[in-house]
Amino acid sequence: MQEGSFLPSFPLAGAPLVLFGFAVLCALAVGHAVVRYVRLPRITGFVLAGLLLGPSALNVLDAGLLENLRIFVDVSLGLILFELGRRLDIAWFKRDRWLAASSVAESLLAFLLVLAVLRSLGIPAVYAATAAAIAMVTSPAVIMMVVSDERAQGPFTERLLTLTAANNVFAFLFVTVLIGFIHAEQARGWVNAVAHPPYLLFGSLALGYAAFRALHMLARWLPRQESVQFALVVGLAVVTVGAANGLKLSVLIALLALGVFVRNLDRERDILAVEFGPGAQIFFIVLFVLSGAGIEVKELAAGGLLGLAVLAARFAGKLVGIAAFGPLSGVGWRNSALLALAMSPISAVALVMMHGAADFYPEFGAALRSIVAAMVITLEIVGPLATQFALKRAGETLSLPG
Amino acid sequence: MSLAFSRSEQFTLGVELELQILSTHDYNLMRGSRELLALLDKAGHPGDVKPEITESMIEISTSVHRRYGTLAAELAAIRDAVVRQARRLNLALAGGGAHPFQRWSEQRIFPRERFFQLHELYGYLAKQFTVFGQHIHIGVDGGDEAVLLTHLMARYIPHFIALSASSPFFQGVDTSFDSSRLNSISAFPLSGTMPFVRTWDEFNAYFDEMHDLGVVESMKDFYWDIRPKPEYGTIEIRVCDTPLTVERAAALAAYAQTLAAHLMTVRPQLPSQDIYRVYSFNRFSACRFGLEGGLIDAYARGRCSLKQDIAATLVEISPRAEELGTVRALNQIQAVLDSDANDATWLRDMFKATGSLMNTVRHAADLWAGTGALQRK
Numbered sequence: 001m002q003e004g005s006f007l008p009s010f011p012l013a014g015a016p017l018v019l020f021g022f023a024v025l026c027a028l029a030v031g032h033a034v035v036r037y038v039r040l041p042r043i044t045g046f047v048l049a050g051l052l053l054g055p056s057a058l059n060v061l062d063a064g065l066l067e068n069l070r071i072f073v074d075v076s077l078g079l080i081l082f083e084l085g086r087r088l089d090i091a092w093f094k095r096d097r098w099l100a101a102s103s104v105a106e107s108l109l110a111f112l113l114v115l116a117v118l119r120s121l122g123i124p125a126v127y128a129a130t131a132a133a134i135a136m137v138t139s140p141a142v143i144m145m146v147v148s149d150e151r152a153q154g155p156f157t158e159r160l161l162t163l164t165a166a167n168n169v170f171a172f173l174f175v176t177v178l179i180g181f182i183h184a185e186q187a188r189g190w191v192n193a194v195a196h197p198p199y200l201l202f203g204s205l206a207l208g209y210a211a212f213r214a215l216h217m218l219a220r221w222l223p224r225q226e227s228v229q230f231a232l233v234v235g236l237a238v239v240t241v242g243a244a245n246g247l248k249l250s251v252l253i254a255l256l257a258l259g260v261f262v263r264n265l266d267r268e269r270d271i272l273a274v275e276f277g278p279g280a281q282i283f284f285i286v287l288f289v290l291s292g293a294g295i296e297v298k299e300l301a302a303g304g305l306l307g308l309a310v311l312a313a314r315f316a317g318k319l320v321g322i323a324a325f326g327p328l329s330g331v332g333w334r335n336s337a338l339l340a341l342a343m344s345p346i347s348a349v350a351l352v353m354m355h356g357a358a359d360f361y362p363e364f365g366a367a368l369r370s371i372v373a374a375m376v377i378t379l380e381i382v383g384p385l386a387t388q389f390a391l392k393r394a395g396e397t398l399s400l401p402g
Numbered sequence: 403m404s405l406a407f408s409r410s411e412q413f414t415l416g417v418e419l420e421l422q423i424l425s426t427h428d429y430n431l432m433r434g435s436r437e438l439l440a441l442l443d444k445a446g447h448p449g450d451v452k453p454e455i456t457e458s459m460i461e462i463s464t465s466v467h468r469r470y471g472t473l474a475a476e477l478a479a480i481r482d483a484v485v486r487q488a489r490r491l492n493l494a495l496a497g498g499g500a501h502p503f504q505r506w507s508e509q510r511i512f513p514r515e516r517f518f519q520l521h522e523l524y525g526y527l528a529k530q531f532t533v534f535g536q537h538i539h540i541g542v543d544g545g546d547e548a549v550l551l552t553h554l555m556a557r558y559i560p561h562f563i564a565l566s567a568s569s570p571f572f573q574g575v576d577t578s579f580d581s582s583r584l585n586s587i588s589a590f591p592l593s594g595t596m597p598f599v600r601t602w603d604e605f606n607a608y609f610d611e612m613h614d615l616g617v618v619e620s621m622k623d624f625y626w627d628i629r630p631k632p633e634y635g636t637i638e639i640r641v642c643d644t645p646l647t648v649e650r651a652a653a654l655a656a657y658a659q660t661l662a663a664h665l666m667t668v669r670p671q672l673p674s675q676d677i678y679r680v681y682s683f684n685r686f687s688a689c690r691f692g693l694e695g696g697l698i699d700a701y702a703r704g705r706c707s708l709k710q711d712i713a714a715t716l717v718e719i720s721p722r723a724e725e726l727g728t729v730r731a732l733n734q735i736q737a738v739l740d741s742d743a744n745d746a747t748w749l750r751d752m753f754k755a756t757g758s759l760m761n762t763v764r765h766a767a768d769l770w771a772g773t774g775a776l777q778r779k
Contacts, residue, residue, distance in 0.1 A: 154437070
């Protein structure tokens, strides 16, 4: 043993962990400051903290570190999508066809309008369609965090969660199919083009189903306490995330499918609805900090106005889609507009999806990146505020005015 | 200021039920009365539907009935209409005197002036008042009769408590009470019983005094177990938990109607202040032990089991049941005694079977909607 080898050597071995923990603490502080001094939602603070610490500003969380932390994003997003999937009650769509109609309409119109804008800018069809599919999505993380922070509850909130779950499902289907077209576009052989989408989709669904069966069996056997079931859900979600990564399947589709299976196939509700309590907040914080750190300010500048045009098209699609059928489904004009507004947060899922596409074909990413990034960045900052505003106006938050 | 008593036809019947509005995601209480009321207004419905103090409650009420049969039919029709609209919002409804695991602090006051005032006055009691009762109205043909019937009914109040009890769980725990709901009501300063006045004039004198002292503004401010309701020309029995089914609610109303008819026509007893000496104890015993409770009979000066007392009363009033057409309803009450199981027992059994309060509430919601796979035995 060498003299003095018990002393740490530089760079410190634990440094990434220290930095990561430090980022979470910073997020808490900025989140609190934002609520207290500017009266914005906490999430905006988390994202800003990430932005400040990220490569665009202080570079405390540098690109290498972010790559290492990708697993945290996967697990956090996976859990959040699982929870979102549990809000998709297919029986409700069957009972209220107009709800189903407005769900399809808002997703499809947002897709078509964004596609039209991107095409008019001369973006090639396949790339434009992929970006448009990404624009269908409402951020599950933002919606669920704002709902929980504002302690929102009621029919408006239920509808918001259900429509969000549905547009995530639609977007995943679209993007998966489009992956085949991207393969074809890039001339990477017909096997990739034809076989990759079904492998991703059905593989991920099968994994989600297998996880559901395992969860169901364990939930029936273990004691029915919320704390036990919470640990069970987290443990199983982590296994599923790992399996999806290993099998090169979609983490997001598998976990969303797991949630949807739980809601619709577990008839006797052996799997309890576990409230994501204080313990689960860490997943949200991690997700928002890291997605904030992923923001590249120079892209905001590059994509700026075009991003705003896409954003406007997306909002118009959602607004018209919901308002067209809302009144038939018992939601008045005012609440339809508020729903569209509440659904504006775009997702870190969008970035992950884009990462997914960019992993295959870097040139694809570059073509669209700045436009999508500009839209995502804007909505990451403004979106939570829109959701918070809409929930308050709908009268579903705990601190009612008056 | 004198309260005029509007007379109504003797022994006519009406029922109000406060219902739980539930999320189908986790079967916790959820706000939704405003949206539900809006849909009901649009679609139309029999009976009347009103908001209650917190937004996760809704109250349905029947019109005035002479016969049990039509009352039961109307209750079922209102239930169907309300359940249909609730399903459009993906909400569930359920009976039960209290929600087993809601947190009172999460409840929201329905935006209406009177409810905000109550919240202002009573503080957290107002939110804790998120409990669900059945109110039974019995028509009387004058104020003096209302005062008399209120006193005569007082002895039988434990019957109604034990037969309707359906709030064994509260804030996530088994309270060991069959009806925990009445404990929430006892916290209010104007709960309890009507003072021992003998005529409507004496009642008015008391009311005027309370009014002039600023204790109350209207009859609504008295949260008594039974009270005269001068606007309707009725007495109102307010101790029942909302049962788990409308059928049970209708049967309880029929029991009250038949008993009232018996007490007023046969007059087996006179009003007695002695009743009120043992009243609280009897009330407690019925809440705590349900049908297994004991009853101290102030008239007979003895102690008996509540179950025996109900059984004996059913026999005693059976001649009136023939006249009023309530035989079928009283048979239902007898069946509750025979099975030794009120709704509190049903809920406890369900909790034992499913191991979770969430699933207990889910089954109660199915039972309420009339679609339960696990119907009553």
